[in-house]
Amino acid sequence: xxxxxxxxTYELDPRVKYKRVIVxxxxxxxxxxxxxxxxxxxxxxxxAQIAEIQRxxxxxxxxxxxxxxxxxxxxxxxxxxxxxxxxxxxxxxMNALAIQDRLEQHDIPVRVQTALTITKVAExxxxxxAIRHFEKGRIVIFxxxxxxxxxxxxxxxxLRACEINADALLLAKNVDGVYDSDPKLNxxxxxxxxxxxxxxxxxxxxxxxxxxxxxxxxxxxPIIAFSLMEKDSIKHAVFGEKIGTFIGKSDAK
Numbered sequence: 001x002x003x004x005x006x007x008x009t010y011e012l013d014p015r016v017k018y019k020r021v022i023v024x025x026x027x028x029x030x031x032x033x034x035x036x037x038x039x040x041x042x043x044x045x046x047x048a049q050i051a052e053i054q055r056x057x058x059x060x061x062x063x064x065x066x067x068x069x070x071x072x073x074x075x076x077x078x079x080x081x082x083x084x085x086x087x088x089x090x091x092x093x094m095n096a097l098a099i100q101d102r103l104e105q106h107d108i109p110v111r112v113q114t115a116l117t118i119t120k121v122a123e124x125x126x127x128x129x130a131i132r133h134f135e136k137g138r139i140v141i142f143x144x145x146x147x148x149x150x151x152x153x154x155x156x157x158x159l160r161a162c163e164i165n166a167d168a169l170l171l172a173k174n175v176d177g178v179y180d181s182d183p184k185l186n187x188x189x190x191x192x193x194x195x196x197x198x199x200x201x202x203x204x205x206x207x208x209x210x211x212x213x214x215x216x217x218x219x220x221x222p223i224i225a226f227s228l229m230e231k232d233s234i235k236h237a238v239f240g241e242k243i244g245t246f247i248g249k250s251d252a253k
Contacts, residue, residue, distance in 0.1 A: 007107065007138075009137035010054070010057045012056070016056055016057065016058055016239060017167075017238065018058070018166075018168040019057075020059040020134065020165070021058060021059070021060060021170050021238060022061045022062070022161040022166045023050065023060060023172060023234065024064075024153070024154065024170065024172065025062065026064070026067060026173065027064060027066045027067035027069065027091065027095055028065075029042065029172065029174070030046065030064075030068055035068065037068060037069070038068065038098050043098060044102065047099060049232070050062070050099075050139065051106040051108050053234055053238050061134075062096075062099065062140070063153055063157035063160055064092055064095045064099065064141070064143070066088050066089070066092040066095060068091075070087050070088050071088060082150075086116075089115070089143075089145055092144055092153060093112075093121065093144060096114075097122070108139060109137060109139070110141060111133050111138055113125040113130060113142055113143070114144045115146055116144045116147055125142065127163050127164070130142075142157075146159055157212065158212035158216050158221070161221050162221065168224060168237075168238075169221055169224070171208065171223055171225040171226070172228035172233070173228060174227065176226060176244055177191045177192065177225055177227075177244040177245035178205055179191050180192070180205070192205075192245050194245065194247070194248070195207075195245060195246070196247070196250050197214070197216065197248070197249070201214070207225050207245070222248040223246075224237045224244055224245070224246055225247065230243075
């Protein structure tokens with residue numbers, strides 16, 4: 001008979017400012033050099049950071065995009081938008097299962113919950129069950145966005161953050177914060193240390209889509225946008241240290 005594995009739970013580290021968080025990852029965070037698929041070294045790097053904050057006693061929900069496999073905007077004009085968006089949701093499931101598998105190799109207990117019902121590979125999303133997983137020290141990966149077309153995984157992350165009553169939404173990006181223009185195209189782009197929700201919306205900044213920003217604003221959930229590729233960046237964020245761009249009720253952290 002296969003041995004049932006037990007996992008250790010961890011006391012909350014006193015340095016932690018945000019006890020329960022949603023970590024929003026892009027699919028590209030796992031991608032290889034061509035921007036597609038899953039690169040094993042990048043997967044290891046991401047999962048090692050997440051495992052570290054789990055051992056600090058942080059309750060973690062993860063929402064990941066599927067852009068390393070499919071984006072709705074890749075569809076040609078002949079494809080129905082709903083079909084294209086559902087394909088994108090299924091792409092997030094592949095990423096979720098990859099993260100689950102690698103985190104379990106770090107001896108971290110994980111559950112994947114999907115907004116679309118795919119019970120052969122994951123649990124259906126049930127809020128009360130997700131909360132129970134947190135209480136038992138498990139990480140929950142929320143796949144398939146909101147489960148509805150026309151909504152981004154950013155909005156899915158904001159929705160889950162509101163539902164689980166998260167202390168913060170950690171927006172782990174491929175740039176080190178929010179800029180007034182694309183820093184890859186404009187060497188003079190200005191980085192913001194902090195912004196209010198309304199500033200993000202009024203300035204048309206591309207930190208997250210407007211629906212996601214508005215949802216966090218209405219529920220007073222701070223957003224911290226930072227570079228995932230910086231060493232220990234997620235840990236610095238949960239400690240409340242100065243990193244990336246802080247988005248909240250006012251432009252002062």
